[in-house]
Amino acid sequence: MLGQWHISKLQNPHTGDIFGYKTQGCRKAFCIAGYILSCGALRLLFYWKPEWHVWVNCIRCSLEEADIVLLRTTDDFRIYSRKTVTWISVSAFIKSRSDYPATEEDSIFSKAIMKPSLQVKTIQVQKIRYVWNIYAKQFQKVGVLEDHHTCSAIHDKFGSGLTCNEQNVRRVICGPNTIDVPVIPVWKLLIKEVLNPFYVFQLFSVCLWFAEDYMEYAAAIIIMSLLSIFLTVYDLRQQSIKLHRLVEAHNNTMVTVCRNKEGFQELESHHLVPGDMMILKEGKTLLPCDAILVSGQCTVNESMLTGESIPVTKTHLPQTDNSKPWRVYCAEDYKKHVLFCGTEVIQTKADDRGVVKAVVLRTGFNTAKGDLVRSILYPKPMNFKLYRDALRFLMCLIAFAAIGMIYTVCVFALNGETGEIVKKALDVITIAVPPALPAALTTGIIYTQQRLKKKGIFCISPQRINICGQLNLVCFDKTGTLTEDGLDLWGLLPSERNCFQDIHSFPADHSLPWGPVFKALAVCHSLIVWEGKIQGDPLDVKMFEATNWRDCFAVSDYRCLGELAAHTVMEGITILHQFPFSSALQRMSVIAQEIGGDPQAFIKGAPEIVAMLCRAETVPSNFESKLLLYTAQGFRVIGLACKSLQAGKLPAALTRKEVESDLTFLGLLIMENRLKRETKPALEELSAACIRSVMVTGDNIQTAITVAKNAGMIAPTQRVILVEANKVPGSFSASITWKSLEKNKEDDSQTEPGIRLALGSGQYHFAMSGKSYQIVAQHFRHLLPKLLLNGTVFARMSPSQKSSLVEEFQKLDYFVGMCGDGANDCGALKVAHAGISLSEQEASVASPFTSQTPSIACVPELIREGRAALVTSFCMFKYMALYSTIQYLGVLLLYWQLNSFGNYQFLFQDLAITTVIGVTMSFTGAYPKLVPYRPPSQLISPPLLLSVVLNILFSLSMQIFGFVVVQKQPWYSKTDIHSSCGENASAEDGAHEQTDNGFKSYENTTVWLLSTINCLIVAVVFSKGKPFRQPIYTNYVFILVLIGQLGICLFLMFADIDDLYSKMDLVCTPTTWRISMVIMLAVTFAVSFLVEEAVIENRPLWLLLKKTFRYHSKSHYKRLQHMLEQDSAWPPLNETFFSASVAVTVEGNIGGHSNPTFDSSEDSL
Secondary structure, three states, X not given: OOOOOOOOOOOOOOOOXXXXXXXXXHHHHHHHHHHHHOOOHHHHHHHHOHHHHHHHHEEEEOOOOOOEEEEEOOOOOOOEEEEEOEEEEOOOOOOOHHHOOHHHOOOHHHHHOEOOOOEEEEEEEOOEEEEEXXXXXXXXXXXXXXXXXXXXXXXXXXXXXXXXXXXXXXHHHHOOOOOOOOOOOHHHHHHHHHOOHHHHHHHHHHHHHHHOOOHHHHHHHHHHHHHHHHHHHHHHHHHHHHHHHHHHHHHOOEEEEEEOOOEEEEEEHHHOOXXXXXEEOOOOEEOOOEEEEEEOEEEEEOHHXXXXXXXXXXXXXXXXXXXXXXXXXXXXXXXHHEEOOOOEEEEEEOOOOOOEEEEEEEOHHHOHHHHHHXXXXXXXXXXXXXXXXXXXXXXXXXXXXXHHHHHHHHHHHHOOOOOOHHHHHXXXXXXXXXXXXXXXXXXXXXHHHHHHHHOOEEXXXXXXXXXXXOOOEEEEOHHHHHXXXXXXXXXXXXXEOOEEOOOEEOOOOOOOOOOHHHHHHHHOOOOEEEOOEEEOOHHHHHHHHOOOOOOOEEEXXXXXXXXXXXXXXXXXXXXXXXXXXXXXXXXXXXXXXXOOOOEEEEEXXXXXXXXXXXXXXXXXXXHHHHHHHHHOOOOEEEEEEEEEOOOOOOHHHOOHHHHOOOEEEEEEEEEEOOEOOOHHHHHHHHHHOOOEEEEEOOOOHHHHHHHHHHHOOOOOOOEEEEEEEEEOOOOOOEEEEEEEOOOOHHHHOOOHHHHHHHHHOOOEEEEEEHHHHHHHHHHOOOOHHHHHHHEEEEEOOXXXXXXXXXXXXHHOOOOXXXXXXXXXXXXXXXXXXXXXXXXXXOOOOOOOEEEOOOOOOHHHHHHHHHHHHHHHHHHHHHHHHHHHHHHHHHHHHHHOOOOOOOHHHHHHHHHHHHHHHHHHXXXXXXXXXXXXXXXXXXXXXXXXXXXXXXXXXXXXXXXXXXXXXXXXXXXOOOOOOOOOOHHHHHHOHHHHHHHOOXXXXXXXXXXXXXXXXXXXXXXXXXXXXXXXXXXXXXXXXXXXXXXXXXXXXXXXXXXXXXXXXHHOOOOOOOHHHHHHHHHXXXXXXXXXXXXXXXXHOOHHHHHHHHHHOOOOXXXXXXXXXXXXXXXXOOOOOOOEEEOOOOOOOOOOXXXXXXXXXXXXXXXXX
């Protein structure tokens, strides 16, 4: 449900719906009367359907007048939620007009207080509080600092803290700053579980069975249901305790805040409100809220959010006098100024203003940690065809049961047996609808989860396992995912007087000489000394190690690096200020000062970006060719530059723009990024299985293309077409160009028709940068799907562009997997159908799957297990549907003679056969080879429906044949059930009659034995092996169970043990008839198995039928593929197109995420 409530006051019906209602007394009275008359059944119905409760009790009205609101999600599920409007009084803090603080005038706090009552109207949705905005006439989220504040406004309005009165008003309206997840009492969990429709149906069934004296079966179901309920309640209770402990520490910390006109004040963190000025002291601190750093600098450990324990440097919000809201002004870099709740501050560094200060941005469940907890409390429902089809199939079974009920009523009424008619009719429902179906479907998923865990893949969202079986496109991050995490320094290409010098190789015998390049390597990083070690980004660590400086220590308020370079005098340099690395800007910079020297700026980043910021006369003329030379070999290249600064100006007062301009180019640092050993085999396996691989990286496009070729994503015979999009200077239009990257002799010798033929057959790949992707998305929206269809390399992509790309692939009906190292890929990992994090920390909460082994070998493994789980779910569904139908048909046949199965007969079929098969059928593992096609994704598909229908017909035919033929036998007697057993049995008639409970008959014995063994037949026939699961004989437990069950059934068929037959309501039949039944079963098995293998599982036959009837896939990407194959002008090689002047608004907002864990867009209701 989470994330579906982007709710506005019905202005955007497609993003969320909210309706106002007013309670009416007379309607409420009628409802109460209905509850009493229906013995609570109506109340139970309203519990399941809250919208019906609102519609019956209330009348529609405007949101302004409403005392009840009804929310509806806008996904396919359209889930309703009922919320009661509550009122909060602030009269205790506002006695007069003068008590309205000046800072509140343009805020939601002043707009929500109704006069003269001084009350605020609120509702709470998924732990978030919304208040009624009197002027905007809509509910608006509180607990967050308004987005409209500019950078200077945040410094000016909140720089000196809130007054006590302001703080009190905000605290009452926002509520406490706690992520309160109380441990749910057992009785609440128990009631909630018991009121589940499944268990209510079970209760109805049990009551019916007790009324019919099916004591043993009813007792067995009660025991199973209670066991299931207690296990579920125990599991939920443990989850509740775990979640409570996860957030417990957050709610009990002491913080120091700055009070306007009152100085510093220490208080408990749950009193914090948005706008409070918090003081961050030295030492480790766990952040109790999200806050904007307004002075000083911090180093934080954000592993709780990203799963990466690399320290992250945060800098203060610039005090820029700009009319843009602070987040718009900072763009994607806004996170560099935000301290997230739940992360740990491990180091603080004050600037010239004295202390490190932060303004509280979000409190409680609005924070990054709060969003994370909410995503666990309210998981988004999985919209997967299997689950929707399952419900439709159940509806069909209910309709099937209704036909059976009508038949039962007619048969019993015509025969004058009206006493039992109601019980017998209701009994049909409990037989036709398999109550164990949901549990059986879950079993396979649980076993798959266990198998994945043994292989080092942890899953926190089991529903997604089945979806993994449908993946047909996987996006991979490059560094740390396809290539080794650590980069090895390969060489340094220094530049002097706009010429490249001789390359300095690593490791080298001689150290780098002291100079600008040496200083850049020594200081241009975000490393810190933490727990006695130099820690930070692996690239920065390698770069610093290249200087051979062996010591790194802190002096006073800032860091000082000093050492003894071998054979040189002692040197030292101090870092005064830092502008951290920005994905959007693709660079970082520092201001540093040599001991006894002037301050200097050092910059490192993407070579193209750094060169643009340098003075043209300092950049070598062969810069582009040298860069291409190294990137084409797959090296990662970083540009270095420096600049001398004026001694008088304070470093903190300089803006980033001032520092990062008119630079002197220093050279290129060349780093080798080797492919992981497992990368190429894994990608080859995916390619052989017709699963597309796409690279999405923040690295240079040439490096990315080379790595894609080395990894096998792009075959040597395939062409790479670079797509470049640029905004046209001085206008609102843009241009797009297609260029072929291959320039070798082989390509030059190709004729134009030859090239066009290769392109026409789809032997080409598009590569584009993040900038081009964004321009295409804005100006060439119609071309984006065509580009994505053959897009393989996406370089220089920001985190939000990665998420946008995944969503665009999903719009083309791809099932998208995303595999990344969890640092910059959080957003993409969450939006993908299956996100796989390679983070070492198992607690990486950014993705549904986490692999302990940091290689992409886990991706084919997950797809294998997903396919096996999906096929298992289908097998289980078909089996459970057939089992209930077989039993249903048998009972309806016997109803014809006013007979039925005995309670032990039901017990044997339901427990000894079906339950055991349901538990063991899912043990079959995944087939080790990935085949080049996927299992079906829906139950309502011709092969599956045909399989179920044909097997129902085979069962029906066999049971009717047995039922009719037994009556034709010479020894058959309707009244004497011992007529076939000879004289001895006839002599004991009196003894037998005493134990006869009315179920015994030749028809009953025949139909029951046939239907019971038929359940075993369908279990074997439906237990699919290759190509998605291992052969059935590898599931030893299942085979042993089937052999044991068949042995017992044959023993019951051929044994002549009077006590056993009496207990099981069976009668003795001649051996010839028993052999006849075995022959009937053997024929049914042979026909069923043959049809399943020769027709249902015959893939070439279905493909031929599709071709004959001209069936085309409904998937958007398949239709587009078919269309482009016919288009000889695509792709338009070496051509440039121009867009119209109006840019298309990009769906899904490429602009950035609200926080690293969860994209919340619930600002207004």
